[in-house]
Amino acid sequence: MNIRRQLSRFAEQEDINFLLTNRIPRFALTRFMGWFSKIERPLVRDVSIGVWRLFADLDLSDAKKREFRSLHDCFVRELQDGARPIDMRPEILASPCDAIVGACGLIEGSEVLQIKGSPYDIGELLHDPELVEAHRDGCYATLRLTSSMYHRFHAPHDCRIERLTYFSGDVWNVNPIALRRVEKLFCKNERAVIRGKLAATGHSITLAPVAAVLVASMRFDFLDMTLSAAHEGPNVFACNASLTKGQQMGWFEHGSTIIAFAPMGFSLCAGVETGARIRVGVPLMRLPD
Known part of the structure; x- marks a missing residue:
């Protein structure tokens, strides 16, 4: 938890955050991530989700399933039935x-x-x-x-x-x-x-x-x-x-x-x-x- 907090503080520094997330080859990294996130290998999946947890408060407690095929499968996860009640009032x-x-x-x-x-x-x-x-x-x-x-x-x-x-x-x-x-x-x-x-x-x-x-x-x-x-x-x-x-x-x-x-x-x-x-x-x- 302490490591995650330190990494988050580092990434939240405005100049560093903007540099790391924008002054990069944005299209190339986006295409790469689209490919990489769909790799269905347990080691790649587990390491990727583990690194993700270091930088984000990832909560999977309301996910419909507990095991994911890939990082992408975790990104687009469905939720358990009833996890998001809908306000049905017509107004x-x-x-x-x-x-x-x-x-x-x-x-x-x-x-x-x-x-x-x-x-x-x-x-x-x-x-x-x-x-x-x-x-x-x-x-x-x-x-x-x-x-x-x-x-x-x-x-x-x-x-x-x-x-x-x-x-x-x-x-x-x-x-x-x-x-x-x-x-x-x-x-x-x-x-x-x-x-x-x-x-x-x-x-x-x-x-x-x-x-x-x-x-x-x-x-x-x-x-x-x-x-x-x-x-x-x-x-x-x-x-x-x-x-x-x-x-x-x-x-x-x-x-x-x-x-x-x-x-x-x-x-x-x-x-x-x-x-x-x-x-x-x-x-x-x-x-x-």
């Missing part, structure tokens, strides 16, 4: 993932914060004027998944997915240190834009999963497809998928970020604030009265 938009809440609040016109003091326009992230108008003066929440968290994400409400657009881009780290130093980082990284509407009310809901260093691929169940840097973008995938609240939508190959956007009239639920830790299924936003 509640539930969190789609386990996360630390980053910037959140009301959208000022079409402007949101990447981190305090660092704004960006959602048009540069979404590249969809219709979606920008749908969320003008609405509500947003940036949800950051750390490496040790549960990496699957779920439908925040009963909804219909109309379209997914996948954008190719960079793979900057998405931790707060990088967010302070790289302007409009989310708009530069590889990402998906999931366009949906609530089944009961027709409100537009948009989720934007953003890739990061060591994680440039995402699985989407409603497309039955894994998208990665190999899909030069933008790639547009038409959908007509009906999902129920809490239904699995897909997963990251490692920790990253999901930015949730809702229209004007939505509001953040109590306890959703910068730095808060939340889980799949807890109240994220409240629908208009």
Whole structure:
């Protein structure tokens, strides 16, 4: 435990952290990690998970299984049934993932914060004027998944997915240190834009999963497809998928970020604030009265 604490303190030093996680051959290391993490050899698996535990507070107590085939198998683990109760109240938009809440609040016109003091326009992230108008003066929440968290994400409400657009881009780290130093980082990284509407009310809901260093691929169940840097973008995938609240939508190959956007009239639920830790299924936003 003492060794892990010392390593964490070393890695948390801002200049060192930024250097180690960004001033590196990001694409090459991301491709290597994608290959290495899937090696199904007990020694490689055990050493990899052991090193991971040195740097992260990895808790596998709620995992569906105890034995993993590979490091990747552990990253994308499923949870035991009932491990994430879903708030089924119709007026509640539930969190789609386990996360630390980053910037959140009301959208000022079409402007949101990447981190305090660092704004960006959602048009540069979404590249969809219709979606920008749908969320003008609405509500947003940036949800950051750390490496040790549960990496699957779920439908925040009963909804219909109309379209997914996948954008190719960079793979900057998405931790707060990088967010302070790289302007409009989310708009530069590889990402998906999931366009949906609530089944009961027709409100537009948009989720934007953003890739990061060591994680440039995402699985989407409603497309039955894994998208990665190999899909030069933008790639547009038409959908007509009906999902129920809490239904699995897909997963990251490692920790990253999901930015949730809702229209004007939505509001953040109590306890959703910068730095808060939340889980799949807890109240994220409240629908208009």
